[in-house]
Amino acid sequence: MIRHFLHVDFDAQRGLQEQVRETLINAILSGIFPPDAPLPSCRALAAQLNVSRNTTALVFENLVNEGYLLSRPRSGYYLHPDYHQPQVNPTLAAPVCESAAPRWGNRLKIQPSQQESILKPAGWMHYRYPFIYGQPDTHRFPLASWRAAANWLHGGIRDPAWVVDHIDQDVPMLIEQIRTRVLPKRGIVAAPDEILITLGSQNALYLLTRLLMSPDTRVAVENPGFREAINTFMLADTRIVPHAVDEEGLVLTDTPCDYYYVTPGHQVPTGVSMSKARRAQLLDYAARHDAVIVEDDYDSESNFMQNPLPALKASDRSGRVIYVSSLSKALSPGLRLGFMVADPDLIDEARALRRLMYRHPPANIQYQMAHFLAQGYYETHLRRYHDDSARRWEMLASALHTRLPECTLMAGSEHANAFWLRTPEAISTQQLTWRAAHAGVLIEPGARHFLDATPPDNFFRMGFHAINPDAIAPGVDVLRGQLEQM
Structure with missing residues (x-):
């Protein structure tokens, strides 16, 4: 019998079976087991890894059931033919290409890696x-309640609607929770066709850049400001117009712009909350100069002020404010779940563009978040x-x-x-x-x-x-x- 020495640096926070299985799967897929020789026996592997024989036996049986291994009575466990790794014939090796590899630096139309960014x-x-x-x-992190939402999703009692491709549609349950539970806290009233789910607020800014901005576009930004938003706008070669920030927020100038990107809840990075007077001034200025405001309310849910001011969108009477926000900032930034509120015509185009990028955010996460909201876990x-x-x-x-x-x-x-x-x-x-x-x-x-x-x-x-x-x-x-x- 050929001996194979497998090693596992066991993590006390994970199950033994899970880690033994992972090690064997890696070994199978990497091709270290020959197709005509048995794998280590349950007893031998258990002794080698210093775990119980029951642990290795359960793992082997599970791999047989899933088609990775074959069990031969009195002989042992062997690789399933689907996982035989054929020997490479040197005479059939790919021919050497004499031409040089593409010079990717000359082919790139944009180089986001060269932008100034915040490094952590x-x-x-x-x-x-x-x-x-x-x-x-x-x-x-509320692990117990998040797990409860996952159990609801995977309970098997209902039709798993999250399995199918939704093409370009969002989960209606999540849209309704945002419309009735989240937005009212910011003073915003919106119809379902005015809401689009995004992969975080950063994704919403990218969609808006692709749809609305060009080299002729003037975009007013806060200075200092949120670098990743500015970098996104620059992908369209827009004309970035810095605006100073004081203790009341963005300071308007005499030179009108096409778009005003602001973080009025808590300005990035200063943390200043835009005053009522400055908000009213910005809304009036935008109406008089036919400008649009992009309101990034990134900390709408993580804002712990006692009585925060309503969103700019709440005072928008002319449809000039595009509202973007995050559902995951205060819960789990890694979820990358956000949304955008705007005129239905703009939302329709953003939905179509999103379809070309990734169709829609994962439906299972949308359903789970919707249930998490509906059950009051989020609040x-x-x-x-x-x-x-x-x-x-x-x-x-x-x-x-x-x-x-x-x-x-x-x-x-x-x-x-x-x-x-x-x-x-x-x-x-x-x-x-x-x-x-x-x-x-x-x-x-x-x-x-x-x-x-x-x-x-x-x-x-x-x-x-x-x-x-x-x-x-x-x-x-x-x-x-x-x-x-x-």
């Missing part, structure tokens, strides 16, 4: 003090999320006030989901970020948010959802130590 370390979770924005506390989670966010905000605000008083918070940004801080002019936050990271503190330098030719280098951002609350004050102490050494 892939291993942010390994930092001791991750003051990073946009990542959740994974321990607070329960949001109440807890808001309470936790308010507590974390107060803890970080207190730590910054007492330990880093020289770093000032922008006026009008209270209770945002991140802190936008200004250091003394002599401090380079690029250098501070580098020094802090080596001390285990992760913050985000602010220069990349600016569109200035020479962006200021004395701003940085701090989130508070990904860090352990008990580590907030100690983390600020470490940051202060690094600041004092500069």
Whole structure:
């Protein structure tokens, strides 16, 4: 018998059968087992992996039932013929192509990788003090209620409507939940044909860019602003027109634009909430100059202010506001589930364009989210999320006030989901970020948010959802130590 040494670095958080099965599947698909020789016996594999014989026997039987293996009495388990790996005949190898590979750099029409963007370390979770924005506390995800929604979806009692291709249609149940449960909280009244489900709000911005923008289009953006939105608009070679931000939000200029992209709930990255007066001014300005407003209400559900102002869309009387938002920001950013509210004619075209890209967001996720909303699980989670966010905000605000008083918070940004801080002019936050990271503190330098030719280098951002609350004050102490050494 040919011996094959298989190794498993067992994870205590996962089942033994699951991990043994995964190891065997990888071995089968990679072709390490010869087709004419038996696999290791249940007893031999159990001894090799230091697991029970029952564990390996159950895995082998399961692989037989699923067609990976054949069981031969008194002989053992063999590969099913479908998984025999034929030997490669060197004489039949593919001919060597003498021409050079395509020069892809010369063929690319756009190069998104060259755009200025906000970079975050892939291993942010390994930092001791991750003051990073946009990542959740994974321990607070409502796993039990999300699993209950999944059990409802996969219960087998109903017709699995999520299995079929919906072509370009969304799940009516989710549209109805958004229309009756989500939008009213923002003061928005919408018909079903005015709502489109998207893969996050970023996907909605891409659809709008492809549909509405060209090199002749002037798009007003906040400065500093949300880089990924600006990068998306630039894919259409639009003329980006930066607008300053003060304690009331975007500052209008005398030069009208075709579109105004704003984040009025909490401006990105400053956290400023656009005032009532500035909102009214923007709506009036857009009507007088035949402009359209793209309202990115990205934190509509994660906004933990006691009485947040209604959305701009709620005051829209002329159909000039396109509203985009997220359903997953406060729940699980990895779900990538958002929506857009606009005139039915625009929604129809966005739906047609979406069909050409990916048809529709996964129907199973739409159904599961719809049930999650309908059962009240989402509201329960949001109440807890808001309470936790308010507590974390107060803890970080207190730590910054007492330990880093020289770093000032922008006026009008209270209770945002991140802190936008200004250091003394002599401090380079690029250098501070580098020094802090080596001390285990992760913050985000602010220069990349600016569109200035020479962006200021004395701003940085701090989130508070990904860090352990008990580590907030100690983390600020470490940051202060690094600041004092500069």
